[in-house]
Amino acid sequence: MATKKDIRRLKIKMRIRKKVNGTVDKPRFTVFRSNKEIYAQLIDDVAGRTLVSASSMEKGFQKQGTKSDMAASVGKLIAERGKQAGIESVVFDRNGYLYHGRVKSLADSARENGLKF
Numbered sequence: 001m002a003t004k005k006d007i008r009r010l011k012i013k014m015r016i017r018k019k020v021n022g023t024v025d026k027p028r029f030t031v032f033r034s035n036k037e038i039y040a041q042l043i044d045d046v047a048g049r050t051l052v053s054a055s056s057m058e059k060g061f062q063k064q065g066t067k068s069d070m071a072a073s074v075g076k077l078i079a080e081r082g083k084q085a086g087i088e089s090v091v092f093d094r095n096g097y098l099y100h101g102r103v104k105s106l107a108d109s110a111r112e113n114g115l116k117f
Contacts (some may be wrong), residue, residue, distance in 0.1 A: 016096065
């Protein structure tokens, strides 16, 4: 059963998704965070496929430091993979989460490493 907090986040997520759409030229950069891990994807909504993804669950990912440090590492990783795929600008989808803490850390790191949004 969903809690009030989950329902609130899903309502915010739907409000954001009405406005934010990704294309091949400018994919949607979406973030999902669990209590332990963080995931990021670049998605083409027209074709309905994920172009690039990165997460703190991958093999070989160094889990050192705080969760915000891990989020920054995932942001750097997604930016590098995006560059390799020829993606420079994206539309940011915070997925109903507040732009604070781990989400902000991931986004700032992706910006510093070459993604424009």
